[in-house]
Amino acid sequence: MLVGFALVDLHQTCRVSDKRLLHSSLKAFPGMEFNDSSHGWHVLCVGRYALAERHHAQDQLLIFTGSRFALAPINCQSVTKESVMWDYTEKVKEHFFNPRNAGPLEDANAVGDVGSIQCGDALRLMLKVEPESDKILDARFQTFGCGSAIASSSALTEMVKGKTLDEALVISNQDIAAFLDGLPPEKMHCSVMGREALQAAIANYRGDAWHDDHAEGELICKCYAIDSVLIEQVVRENKLKTVAEVTNYTKAGGACASCHEKIEEVMTRVLQAMGEEPAFAHAERPARSTVPTTYAPPAATEEQPAGKPKMTNLQRIRKIEEVIETIRPMLQRDHGDIEIVDIIGKNIYVNMQGACMGCAMESATFGGIQQKLFEELGEFVRLLPASQMEMTR
Amino acid sequence: MKPIYLDNNATTCCDPVVVEAMLPFFTEQFGNASSMHSFGNQVGVAIKKARGQIQALLGAEQDSEIIFTACGTESDNTAIMSALRAQPGRNQIITTVVEHPAILALCEQLEKDGYIVHKLRVDKRGRLDMDEYRALLNDRVAIVSAMWANNESGTIFPVEEMAEYAHAMGIQFHTDAVQAAGKIPIDLKRSKIDMLSLSGHKLHAPKGIGVLYLRRGTRFRPLMRGGHQERGRRPGTENSPSIVGLGVAAELAMQNFETENTDVRFLRDKLEKGILARVSHAFPTGDLNNRLPNTSSIAFEYVEGEAILLLLNKLGIAASSGSACTSGSLEPSHVMRAMGIPYTAAHGTIRFSLSRYNTLEEIERVIEAVPPIIEQLRKISPYWNESTHGPAANPEKAFSPAYA
Numbered sequence: 047m048l049v050g051f052a053l054v055d056l057h058q059t060c061r062v063s064d065k066r067l068l069h070s071s072l073k074a075f076p077g078m079e080f081n082d083s084s085h086g087w088h089v090l091c092v093g094r095y096a097l098a099e100r101h102h103a104q105d106q107l108l109i110f111t112g113s114r115f116a117l118a119p120i121n122c123q124s125v126t127k128e129s130v131m132w133d134y135t136e137k138v139k140e141h142f143f144n145p146r147n148a149g150p151l152e153d154a155n156a157v158g159d160v161g162s163i164q165c166g167d168a169l170r171l172m173l174k175v176e177p178e179s180d181k182i183l184d185a186r187f188q189t190f191g192c193g194s195a196i197a198s199s200s201a202l203t204e205m206v207k208g209k210t211l212d213e214a215l216v217i218s219n220q221d222i223a224a225f226l227d228g229l230p231p232e233k234m235h236c237s238v239m240g241r242e243a244l245q246a247a248i249a250n251y252r253g254d255a256w257h258d259d260h261a262e263g264e265l266i267c268k269c270y271a272i273d274s275v276l277i278e279q280v281v282r283e284n285k286l287k288t289v290a291e292v293t294n295y296t297k298a299g300g301a302c303a304s305c306h307e308k309i310e311e312v313m314t315r316v317l318q319a320m321g322e323e324p325a326f327a328h329a330e331r332p333a334r335s336t337v338p339t340t341y342a343p344p345a346a347t348e349e350q351p352a353g354k355p356k357m358t359n360l361q362r363i364r365k366i367e368e369v370i371e372t373i374r375p376m377l378q379r380d381h382g383d384i385e386i387v388d389i390i391g392k393n394i395y396v397n398m399q400g401a402c403m404g405c406a407m408e409s410a411t412f413g414g415i416q417q418k419l420f421e422e423l424g425e426f427v428r429l430l431p432a433s434q435m436e437m438t439r
Numbered sequence: 440m441k442p443i444y445l446d447n448n449a450t451t452c453c454d455p456v457v458v459e460a461m462l463p464f465f466t467e468q469f470g471n472a473s474s475m476h477s478f479g480n481q482v483g484v485a486i487k488k489a490r491g492q493i494q495a496l497l498g499a500e501q502d503s504e505i506i507f508t509a510c511g512t513e514s515d516n517t518a519i520m521s522a523l524r525a526q527p528g529r530n531q532i533i534t535t536v537v538e539h540p541a542i543l544a545l546c547e548q549l550e551k552d553g554y555i556v557h558k559l560r561v562d563k564r565g566r567l568d569m570d571e572y573r574a575l576l577n578d579r580v581a582i583v584s585a586m587w588a589n590n591e592s593g594t595i596f597p598v599e600e601m602a603e604y605a606h607a608m609g610i611q612f613h614t615d616a617v618q619a620a621g622k623i624p625i626d627l628k629r630s631k632i633d634m635l636s637l638s639g640h641k642l643h644a645p646k647g648i649g650v651l652y653l654r655r656g657t658r659f660r661p662l663m664r665g666g667h668q669e670r671g672r673r674p675g676t677e678n679s680p681s682i683v684g685l686g687v688a689a690e691l692a693m694q695n696f697e698t699e700n701t702d703v704r705f706l707r708d709k710l711e712k713g714i715l716a717r718v719s720h721a722f723p724t725g726d727l728n729n730r731l732p733n734t735s736s737i738a739f740e741y742v743e744g745e746a747i748l749l750l751l752n753k754l755g756i757a758a759s760s761g762s763a764c765t766s767g768s769l770e771p772s773h774v775m776r777a778m779g780i781p782y783t784a785a786h787g788t789i790r791f792s793l794s795r796y797n798t799l800e801e802i803e804r805v806i807e808a809v810p811p812i813i814e815q816l817r818k819i820s821p822y823w824n825e826s827t828h829g830p831a832a833n834p835e836k837a838f839s840p841a842y843a
Contacts, residue, residue, distance in 0.1 A: 142749060148819040163822070166743055166771060166786040170821040188821035190786075192745035196819065311551075 134193060135227040141197035146204050148196075151186035158247030161239050167191040169199050171243040173206070175251055180211045187243075194226075194233040201225045202240040211248050217241065235271070266308050269301035274312050281316045284372060287325040289313070294414050295376065362423065363389060369422045370396070373415055377402055384415070387432040394419065395432045442755040443801045447641075448590050448618060448734060448792035449759055453684070454643040460687040461645070464680035472677050473668065482679045489686025493650055496689040497635065498626035506651045506669045507682050511617040511638030512541035514651035515584070517662040517673070518613040518634040519545055522582035523554065525658040526611075529581035535559040535567060535596070536777045537589055539615055541636075543773075559585070564726040565594035565778050573604055582611045587619035587635075591761060591774040591790055592725025593734030595623060599630045606631035611657060617641050621692030622699050622731050633657045639681065643794075644688035648681035698795050704732035706802045707793050711735040713806035718813050720830065724780060724788060733793040736761070738775070738784035739813050741822040741830055747789055750812040756805055761788035783822060783830075 154172035263275035382402030470478030665674025744760030761772030
């Protein structure tokens with residue numbers, strides 16, 4: 047199901063596993079064209095992305111264009127009970143109706159238990175590992191859960207068999223979903239549970255402690271699976287005043303919009319505790335919309351907005367640094383970072399570091415930061431990876 | 440094989456007689472009931488007839504006490520909001536923890552707006568504590584709203600008795616009778632119930648039509664403002680085809696009242712007994728001696744509801760589940776949790792809700808179909824021990840995940 051898309055630079059990321067997933071997912075969108083050339087629009091990735099990984103994130107579509115990028119949510123279908131219930135691929139149904147490797151594995155030497163009965167999902171993954179080679183000789187599962195939980199477990203056992211532990215650890219939840227030709231957005235957490243069970247089983251075999259870092263808060267945005275803890279955090283740290291800003295930072299509320307009321311409640315609570323008040327507290331001061339709904343070509347926004355005095359070069363550079371500094375803690379939380387390399391005219395060149403490097407969400411992160419820079423500087427700027435400096439000169 | 444529909448508490452099929460009665464109101468009888476000319480006049484007559492048919496079903500004193508709305512949810516919202524607006528000095532609401540979201544979600548919002556909401560708890564069988572209820576009644580309460588019968592477990596609340604207590608304290612009483620209408624006897628003129636909600640599609644009328652019963656003399660404020668339709672209590676041009684359809688459905692419901700309480704009840708009991716005799720570690724939920732004749736809610740331990748529904752669906756059997764997975768939330772049904780059903784069973788609760796269209800042959804097919812499905816899922820459940828054909832020893836502890 048299409049939940050949202052981002053327009054990003056073609057040259058930034060392209061991962062093989064995502065492409066495979068893309069082709070199967072595109073069948074569901076007959077109106078959407080897949081263009082493999084280096085001109086025009088490109089649909090590049092469908093899947094779940096690292097930025098929101100800890101929060102059971104959802105399917106999304108990243109649409110890449112030749113040389114420009116912008117972040118643009120589109121009109122999205124809201125995810126309803128009716129549409130989700132039986133919206134499984136043939137492969138999911140196949141693995142649910144005829145699960146592979148179900149049942150206990152008597153001589154397992156690696157066992158991973160994840161999930162809980164409270165949540166209605168629990169998975170035990172049992173592996174038989176050959177100690178000499180670290181090779182997984184056999185894998186079985188026991189699952190308490192819905193159709194997609196059982197299918198994901200079945201898929202996982204098929205995927206890991208014959209692999210070494212290190213090879214198995216590379217399997218992401220997107221890979222599990224891809225194996226099943228995709229999962230409905232609300233069921234992506236089933237594939238996450240599969241990956242976690244794998245990590246837990248391997249940790250169990252190696253004698254490591256494995257602990258999960260699930261945030262525990264009320265689920266606010268069901269489309270992107272963002273909980274109240276994350277929203278509170280970004281609102282507090284960045285003094286966000288509008289729902290649109292929260293969407294820019296977390297994606298929460300970027301799809302079906304049914305959680306905007308809840309987001310406002312979280313914001314009001316956090317901001318009031320800080321002695322601040324949200325932009326929507328006064329009806330006569332409407333919340334400004336900061337999310338562009340369409341891609342605006344740079345030329346159209348180059349004018350200096352009226353009312354803002356022009357900054358000197360030094361002021362402008364300091365302002366850019368200031369904005370980047372406010373964003374760094376957010377990236378660091380996801381074990382990434384950003385540094386400014388150079389500022390040439392409207393182009394700001396940066397290096398993404400740590401987990402941000404090669405992260406599939408990099409493009410969306412860029413879009414978000416660029417948006418923040420627009421607002422703070424009051425002018426159009428372009429955020430680019432430093433690797434593109436040569437290309438543009 | 441012909442599909443078997445056992446999800447009548449979710450919605451029912453439209454009776455062919457109802458559809459037939461409605462059709463002329465899409466074509467030649469298209470007039471606006473408010474118009475002076477003959478096009479409208481005939482529609483007005485048809486609506487009056489339907490109003491009388493609903494009046495008869497509910498045992499209302501007068502037909503003007505019947506207000507047509509768009510659905511049960513609208514009726515529920517209208518009732519509560521009216522009581523609060525008409526009695527500004529009263530800022531409390533009494534309701535129950537097992538109400539439909541049409542009441543609970545509204546009350547949640549009203550709490551944020553500063554109203555005080557008391558939610559009556561239920562015991563393991565889904566029953567209310569009348570002493571707790573009576574102790575809550577005070578002169579700051581604007582309205583009591585309690586459902587007549589629960590949609591998930593079928594448990595019936597003693598709303599007539601509750602209405603007496605509320606009335607004695609001068610408190611308005613509303614009941615959501617969406618599931619009860621047509622299945623249990625309702626005689627409003629002999630009760631102290633002030634308002635009642637009814638929904639067409641639960642009794643073989645179309646979707647998009649509902650009723651709010653409003654006792655004559657009850658202080659009322661409309662939810663919407665507009666034209667004079669429904670005496671200004673529910674403005675908006677009448678949905679005449681659906682109103683006519685609901686009238687016919689109400690009449691059919693009265694004719695089939697006996698069937699619901701004999702034949703349908705027999706099939707429900709046969710289904711429940713048949714399944715429980717063949718499946719271990721399963722139990723019915725709700726107040727078994729005091730529930731809707733068509734509803735059976737069975738908790739299957741150590742398996743998950745959506746998986747059961749998918750396997751049933753493959754065999755052409757439609758039911759519903761209190762499982763979290765079917766709603767996309769993480770918590771299982773609030774009704775099952777309120778009754779203290781443990782998580783190991785709450786997620787595996789399946790509701791079978793019958794109608795007069797179900798047959799003995801269908802029920803026998805379902806009784807045969809369910810046990811292998813539960814067995815199949817238990818085989819792969821970490822909470823189940825296949826060698827002993829029972830739950831894993833100390834099931835809650837046998838599975839100890841790294842996080843919960």
